[in-house]
Amino acid sequence: MADFFVIARNLLTLEINTVLKDGMSSQKMPDLEDAVIDVMEEYCRFLCQYLPADAPDLPFVATPPDALTPDGLTRLRTIALNLRQQSSTREDIKPILSRIQRNCDQMKDFVIAPVSRAKTLRLPAEQAILLRKIWEIGTETVVMQTVVQIDGDVVTRIQPGHQTTADTALHAAHRQSVEVSFRYWQFLVDTLSRFAGAMVRDLLR
Amino acid sequence: MMRALGRWLRHRLMAERATLVDAFRVRLPDPASYARLRQVYADGGVVQVCPLEPTPGVAQRSARVLLQLDGDVMLSVPRDFGAHAQDAALVTRLQSAVGAELQTLQSSLPYNYAALLAVILRVVLLGMGAFGATSSGDALVDWRQTLARIDGLWQVPPATIMAALAAVWHTVGIAWPFLLTASAAVGFSFGRALRLGLMSGGRGIIALALRSRH
Numbered sequence: 001m002a003d004f005f006v007i008a009r010n011l012l013t014l015e016i017n018t019v020l021k022d023g024m025s026s027q028k029m030p031d032l033e034d035a036v037i038d039v040m041e042e043y044c045r046f047l048c049q050y051l052p053a054d055a056p057d058l059p060f061v062a063t064p065p066d067a068l069t070p071d072g073l074t075r076l077r078t079i080a081l082n083l084r085q086q087s088s089t090r091e092d093i094k095p096i097l098s099r100i101q102r103n104c105d106q107m108k109d110f111v112i113a114p115v116s117r118a119k120t121l122r123l124p125a126e127q128a129i130l131l132r133k134i135w136e137i138g139t140e141t142v143v144m145q146t147v148v149q150i151d152g153d154v155v156t157r158i159q160p161g162h163q164t165t166a167d168t169a170l171h172a173a174h175r176q177s178v179e180v181s182f183r184y185w186q187f188l189v190d191t192l193s194r195f196a197g198a199m200v201r202d203l204l205r
Numbered sequence: 206m207m208r209a210l211g212r213w214l215r216h217r218l219m220a221e222r223a224t225l226v227d228a229f230r231v232r233l234p235d236p237a238s239y240a241r242l243r244q245v246y247a248d249g250g251v252v253q254v255c256p257l258e259p260t261p262g263v264a265q266r267s268a269r270v271l272l273q274l275d276g277d278v279m280l281s282v283p284r285d286f287g288a289h290a291q292d293a294a295l296v297t298r299l300q301s302a303v304g305a306e307l308q309t310l311q312s313s314l315p316y317n318y319a320a321l322l323a324v325i326l327r328v329v330l331l332g333m334g335a336f337g338a339t340s341s342g343d344a345l346v347d348w349r350q351t352l353a354r355i356d357g358l359w360q361v362p363p364a365t366i367m368a369a370l371a372a373v374w375h376t377v378g379i380a381w382p383f384l385l386t387a388s389a390a391v392g393f394s395f396g397r398a399l400r401l402g403l404m405s406g407g408r409g410i411i412a413l414a415l416r417s418r419h
Contacts, residue, residue, distance in 0.1 A: 014276045022263070023283040080338035129275060132250075136271060136279055169296075176300040177270065177280045180307075184276050187307050 014181045018144040018174040021139065030121040032128060034123035035135045036111060040068050040076065043100050046081050046139040050093065070108060070114045077104035092159075096139050103134045148181070250274055251306050255299040258289045268296050270303050 029035050080100040082132045083089050089097070112129050122130065162170065245251055250273040257266040266289075269281045286292055 014278075016278045016280075018280045018282065020284045020407070021269075021287070022283050023354045100234050112210050129273060132273065133277065133279075154327045167287065169293040170282065171295055173268075173280060173282060173286070173300075176297060177278045180270070180272060180300055180303050183304060184272055184278075187311050188276070190311070 012150040014146075014185060016146040016148075016174070016181050017137065017142045019140040019142050019169065021066065021140050024197055025027045027151065029132055029135050031120070032123055032131060033115050033119060035131055036107065036115050036121065037068055037117060039103070039107075039131075039135055039138070040072065042138050043080075044074050044103075045098065047076065047083065047100070050083055051079070068111065070111050070113075073104045073108055075099040077101050080104070092141070096141065099137070100139070106130060107134070126201055143170065146174070146178050148178070212388075245274075245306075245310065251303055253302050253306070255295055255300055255302075257283065257286075257295055258291045260285055260288045268299055270299055272303055272307075 030038065077100070082096045084094050084097040084101065110121075110131075115121055133158055141157045141159065143162045144156065146154065148154050226259055252271045253272050254267055254270070257268055259266060263283065263285060266283045266285075268283070268286070271279045271281075273279075280296075282292075282296065286296075
């Protein structure tokens, strides 16, 4: 039941992201082990674009990975951190480097042994949800983000360059996503209150 | 006098039993919408994709909404979103589809708390099984076994609950003078004390029955 409570705790904060992504498909997230390796491959490809020309290839890029080790995660994290700290790194990719660094840290919780496509990875619900978020967002740029806290705080961040009237359609779409998230939250609260209400009513009648 | 009191007690007990049976009656949700709820949990959320009109230079365009189980939403749109006049309208329709999905989920839930508890239990167990497994190899067998186990569990309530209620009913039939005395001692009304006793006893028996089947 522990992961049920983690999911419940996550419900206290809603995060709505709008990302720009070309060439999307309706592909669902693959098996968990494939998703982990996909994420790592994507991180490698992204980091390689910004590594100095004389830097050695990352092992995952040089040869297609058949196994991902915890050491590989640590290496990716270190590269992302180093790139982020370099003054020559473009400002717009620093948040993505920060994300890679953070996600590698989080994935260390469940990549404790080598992961391969041939070996089934089993994860509890909260880690599967986390992996799904990581897989979905990849290295895409988040142009708009809204975080809604249970205490009523709402914070919306917009990437510079996307705050103009030229992006009105994008703003409207993001606002609708926030509404969808609220509706889901209301759905859950309504379900719980219906459950608790019926029980209390029945006990006290 | 004693006969009148006996009639009144019997009447009260019958009323209590009717209320209790109603409270525990498992009203199954609509099978189609329940299947959808199950699928949503197995998928890890609601995913809706809609193709957008092509723009000069980009033939394949689409928007995608992912609503995760913890309420987080991710909207993915192409980089030239807004370039076509229909983009905003199509995404609005996409979001409406997610809203309709939520409506379906909501309507699939029963209004009776015992049944709702059964659905929550089943969905949580299903989620654990689905997330713990994958869709390949022996894991698929595990996943199917999890489903079968939960589906088996779902079959339990009507018969077992009624049997459990009957057992509780008989137990209370013997124990009611003590319940009555105890309720008077703590200042509870007879009905409330009886209901509390029945419900806690009923819940315990149901829990035991479910555990033994599981």
